[in-house]
Amino acid sequence: MPSWSKKDERQYEHIKESKMDRGSSLERSKEVAARTVNKTRREEGRTPNSQTQGTGNPNTRLEDRTVEELRNLASELNIDGRSKMKKLELIDAIREKRSS
Template identity: 70%
Template sequence: MVKWSDKDERQYDHIKQSQLERGKSEDDAEEVAARTVNKQRRHEGRTPNQKTQGTGNPNTRLEERTVDELRNLAADLEISGRSKMNKADLIDAIRSRR
């Protein structure tokens, strides 16, 4: 496992505290903070994996998520045919399943 920098740790703590102040549970606040820091690290090229393996920040609108994040979410929802869907189709399928 790669160690986060001091800046990453401070960003994590700040985001987590902000989420707690907004009424999120401890687990949800930690998840949002970790995902945000890891996404920033990927964006800056500080991690070998440039694609996300998750479903994106649950507070982010579907339109703002990547196709990979939407496909992972569609997989969690067991939506068939997702690998052939474009972003708009994925969003429609996810919304109809929720």
Template identity: 75%
Template sequence: MPEWTEKDERQYEHIKESQLERGKSEDNAKEVAARTVNKQRRNEGRTPNTTTQGTGNPNTKLEDRTTDELRNRAAELRIKGRSKMRKAELIDAIRDAS
């Protein structure tokens, strides 16, 4: 696990518990919580990794995800031509493929 502050740990636990209350599995709740905390750390500049290698929080609307996250999701869905697509095109392609 990355070097999180006490505040990051509290945020992680809060999000995890919230996901469990919503009926998510333990593994899914942990993943959503970790992704959320790590994204917050990136946004605040507390980690050198400025781009994500994931697909974003699955509970977040596609419009609210970054282009990198959308491209990663498109790669999972094996959408051809994704590297040249704009954000709106990626969203449409992901919706068509899902």
């Protein structure tokens, strides 16, 4: 785990166990717990960045990702004009870039 406090670690374990009790796999439970703890840390200002720098779960459809995640992905793909694109435009540009 990253530089989490004891409270963060307890929250992680609680969420992970709760998800597993509800039938989620261990892998999915760990992912949800870590994302939740990291989101809380960002919202509380305990991380250097106020927003995620990730591109979202690669198994998640583009339509289900945030605009920020899509912009980060577009940046990795060197798509020009991404900062001014709307969500659907980003999705189209990403799909076009991937298919070429």
